[in-house]
Amino acid sequence: MTTLAQQPQPLQPQASKYRDLWKRVRRTWQGYLFISPAAVLISIFSYVAIVFSLYISFHQYDIITDVRPFEGLANYSRALTDSLVRISFRNTFIYVIVIVPAITVVSLFLAVLGNQVRRGRALFRTIFFIPTITPVVVTSMLWVWLYEPTGGVNQLLKLVGIKGPNWLFNPLTALPAIMIMTIWGAVGYYMIIFLAGLAEIPEVFYEAAKVDGAGRRHTFWHITIPLLRNSLIFAFVTLTIAAFQVFTQVFIMTRGGPMNQTQTVQMVVYHYAFENFEMGYAAAISWLLFGVIFFFSALQLKLFISRELY
Amino acid sequence: MKMSKNRVSRRDFLRLSAITALSSIGVNALAACTPAPAQSPSAEMAGEEPAQVRHPITYWDWWGPTGSAANKALFDRLPVALEERNPELELNYQNVPFGEYFRKFLAAHAADDVPDVMHSSVYWARDFFDKGALLDLTPFIEVTPDLAPDKFLTGALLQATKGPAQYGVLGEGPDSNQIFYNVDLFEDAGITTDPEEIAQWNWADFTEAAKELTRRDGDDIVQSGFLVGTPTAQTLSVWASCHDAGFYSKNDAGIENGIGFNEKNAAVNGLHWFLDMLHMDRVSQPIAPERQDWAQFQQGKTAMAQSGPWQYGRLRADVPELNWFTMLWPSAPVEGGKQGTALWNNMLVVPTKSKNKDAGWSFLEFWCGLDWMLERFKIGDWLAPRKDFYDTPEYQTKFQQLPVLTMVPQATSVGTPLVYIQQSALDAAIRPVLEAAILQAEEPETAIDRLVQECNDIMAKAGYE
Numbered sequence: 095m096t097t098l099a100q101q102p103q104p105l106q107p108q109a110s111k112y113r114d115l116w117k118r119v120r121r122t123w124q125g126y127l128f129i130s131p132a133a134v135l136i137s138i139f140s141y142v143a144i145v146f147s148l149y150i151s152f153h154q155y156d157i158i159t160d161v162r163p164f165e166g167l168a169n170y171s172r173a174l175t176d177s178l179v180r181i182s183f184r185n186t187f188i189y190v191i192v193i194v195p196a197i198t199v200v201s202l203f204l205a206v207l208g209n210q211v212r213r214g215r216a217l218f219r220t221i222f223f224i225p226t227i228t229p230v231v232v233t234s235m236l237w238v239w240l241y242e243p244t245g246g247v248n249q250l251l252k253l254v255g256i257k258g259p260n261w262l263f264n265p266l267t268a269l270p271a272i273m274i275m276t277i278w279g280a281v282g283y284y285m286i287i288f289l290a291g292l293a294e295i296p297e298v299f300y301e302a303a304k305v306d307g308a309g310r311r312h313t314f315w316h317i318t319i320p321l322l323r324n325s326l327i328f329a330f331v332t333l334t335i336a337a338f339q340v341f342t343q344v345f346i347m348t349r350g351g352p353m354n355q356t357q358t359v360q361m362v363v364y365h366y367a368f369e370n371f372e373m374g375y376a377a378a379i380s381w382l383l384f385g386v387i388f389f390f391s392a393l394q395l396k397l398f399i400s401r402e403l404y
Numbered sequence: 405m406k407m408s409k410n411r412v413s414r415r416d417f418l419r420l421s422a423i424t425a426l427s428s429i430g431v432n433a434l435a436a437c438t439p440a441p442a443q444s445p446s447a448e449m450a451g452e453e454p455a456q457v458r459h460p461i462t463y464w465d466w467w468g469p470t471g472s473a474a475n476k477a478l479f480d481r482l483p484v485a486l487e488e489r490n491p492e493l494e495l496n497y498q499n500v501p502f503g504e505y506f507r508k509f510l511a512a513h514a515a516d517d518v519p520d521v522m523h524s525s526v527y528w529a530r531d532f533f534d535k536g537a538l539l540d541l542t543p544f545i546e547v548t549p550d551l552a553p554d555k556f557l558t559g560a561l562l563q564a565t566k567g568p569a570q571y572g573v574l575g576e577g578p579d580s581n582q583i584f585y586n587v588d589l590f591e592d593a594g595i596t597t598d599p600e601e602i603a604q605w606n607w608a609d610f611t612e613a614a615k616e617l618t619r620r621d622g623d624d625i626v627q628s629g630f631l632v633g634t635p636t637a638q639t640l641s642v643w644a645s646c647h648d649a650g651f652y653s654k655n656d657a658g659i660e661n662g663i664g665f666n667e668k669n670a671a672v673n674g675l676h677w678f679l680d681m682l683h684m685d686r687v688s689q690p691i692a693p694e695r696q697d698w699a700q701f702q703q704g705k706t707a708m709a710q711s712g713p714w715q716y717g718r719l720r721a722d723v724p725e726l727n728w729f730t731m732l733w734p735s736a737p738v739e740g741g742k743q744g745t746a747l748w749n750n751m752l753v754v755p756t757k758s759k760n761k762d763a764g765w766s767f768l769e770f771w772c773g774l775d776w777m778l779e780r781f782k783i784g785d786w787l788a789p790r791k792d793f794y795d796t797p798e799y800q801t802k803f804q805q806l807p808v809l810t811m812v813p814q815a816t817s818v819g820t821p822l823v824y825i826q827q828s829a830l831d832a833a834i835r836p837v838l839e840a841a842i843l844q845a846e847e848p849e850t851a852i853d854r855l856v857q858e859c860n861d862i863m864a865k866a867g868y869e
Binding site: 156157158159238239242243244260262263264265347348349350351352353354365368369370371 | 506507510511513514531532535536537624634689690691692693694695828829831832835836839840843845
């Protein structure tokens with residue numbers, strides 16, 4: 095009896111586990127079925143593609159040729175010594191270093207300003223948000239015309255007696271010109287993010303500060319900024335990722351020129367993959383870029399996220 | 405209570421929806437896997453002799469029915485004309501934009517889903533052939549006298565052959581880089597407009613004319629004599645041609661073995677010429693990425709601008725009042741210098757993975773034959789690369805109305821083939837170096853030395869050394 099009573103004991107939890115699982119599946123299978131088309135598509139076109147790009151980064155791969163020898167880390171070591179890759183990383187870093195703080199500061203300024211506007215608030219927000227909903231290709235073309243030697247920007251400068259440069263064909267001004275256009279296009283979106291963040295700050299903090307005699311500057315630095323921390327982290331991380339991947343505006347406005355001064359990493363990846371047939375090498379550069387983005391995103395999260403909750 | 409018994413619960417509703425969605429997906433998937441039902445014979449065909457078996461033929465082209473009335477007319481006529489001459493072929497025409505053509509073909513090749521025959525730019529054809537993606541058409545050509553090499557303009561086939569192999573048959577063109585000039589502005593400036601005299605110019609004569617034609621308002625150029633652009637691979641071909649050299653060097657077997665565009669110092673001389681016109685003689689507006697050169701020519705804001713024969717018809721249609729003619733590039737001021745240009749002849753090719761090569765060849769025979777070329781000429785003034793085309797009454801009549809047509813075969817006889825091996829890689833290497841030279845950030849001599857080295861490396865990597 096004892097033996098019979100003891101024998102089923104180890105099976106009991108296992109059977110119960112299966113029963114629970116089956117119960118859960120019966121209860122939720124419709125949900126899984128509904129997400130399955132999206133899951134299949136994302137798996138094929140994102141995750142399988144990502145894994146495949148890692149695989150080809152270790153091979154000589156050009157799509158057409160059937161012979162695709164394994165090359166180990168050769169593509170990666172070549173990227174580290176390739177002057178075009180080096181130039182592109184340099185330009186991309188400069189772009190990131192300027193763009194991320196500039197967009198954050200300008201959009202925060204606009205958000206604080208917009209938060210104080212009492213009349214015409216919707217118009218104010220709409221005006222700054224329009225560039226965000228306009229495709230980058232369109233805004234890039236628009237700015238190419240504005241940057242013409244006889245275009246709008248130089249005509250404005252001429253009004254104040256300044257002879258404007260040949261913006262997009264001057265190695266010193268081409269990258270800054272693209273940055274200005276990007277800042278103009280992105281501030282609207284981040285302004286809305288900050289406005290949402292500002293709306294969540296309880297008024298009581300400002301009232302308490304006012305009672306304590308705090309001035310505007312103190313209130314901004316000691317109440318607004320700390321309580322906007324989540325929005326700021328979001329802005330910093332997403333901006334950094336997007337800035338490292340800059341492509342469209344460069345492709346449209348300068349194609350990397352003049353003299354490779356606006357060549358970015360994504361442009362170089364495109365060049366090697368779709369102009370030189372070197373898919374394996376382009377994939378290796380992409381993975382290096384992924385490593386850089388991953389490092390900086392992790393670093394930002396580590397630096398900004400603390401245990402304190404507001 | 406009765407109502408609540410009949411009410412469908414949320415869970416039941418979800419279950420029902422999921423089952424419905426699943427069944428409809430399944431039914432659609434099954435339907436997609438089933439062979440398409442055969443088309444029923446039309447009433448006219450019924451009772452007549454058995455219908456002829458028609459081979460569907462997939463044809464890719466970046467030419468399409470949009471853009472102009474002539475284009476539409478051409479592509480309306482194409483399936484009809486094909487059926488008249490080749491009733492056994494059923495055309496499946498697919499338009500692929502030029503900018504996506506190269507990548508689309510790569511993907512199609514990888515997926516074993518290539519067209520049976522396609523229009524190919526000279527930019528890609530040799531690279532695809534070298535990688536085994538295009539068929540050597542020599543066996544087909546040997547049994548088709550109408551498409552024998554001697555049927556085409558001398559020199560036009562250079563970009564469709566590699567040694568004894570021929571991978572393309574010329575289906576359009578010949579295209580070349582020509583300088584369009586505004587006859588009225590020339591006459592106002594007291595410069596000859598006689599094509600015979602202009603054909604004797606060298607670079608110095610050209611610069612003098614450009615200077616005479618330039619108009620300024622203070623420091624600003626309001627009318628350019630000639631619009632100097634950033635030099636490209638095409639410009640290097642032009643400069644080489646004016647020195648009687650080629651873009652590539654060749655070995656004794658006629659196979660390309662490196663870069664030749666700086667033979668006789670052609671590229672260095674060319675750069676100095678452009679730099680002088682741009683910075684010293686100031687005959688041109690500054691270079692800018694989106695400078696609208698062609699629009700400026702149409703508006704009379706520049707006396708000379710470069711373009712090609714494809715603009716003849718459009719220019720006549722868009723600005724009929726403009727009085728214009730074209731010239732080839734003047735000869736370089738060196739021993740053996742001659743008029744020159746860059747030329748190219750895009751072609752029809754048959755991919756190696758084509759599932760229907762014979763039908764592909766039949767379409768190619770139709771497209772590259774004289775009859776279809778004459779029809780195209782009638783529809784939209786498209787010229788042709790065949791010799792016999794220039795002897796036809798249709799061409800002769802048109803030539804009387806439009807004497808500039810004579811520039812097309814002239815260009816073919818003196819030009820240098822445009823870059824056609826490793827075009828995109830060479831272009832990417834060439835652009836920043838020539839930009840550095842034109843921006844005076846690097847001496848022309850140093851820049852060209854570096855460029856030749858880089859380009860030779862690219863050629864060697866592609867197996868041409």
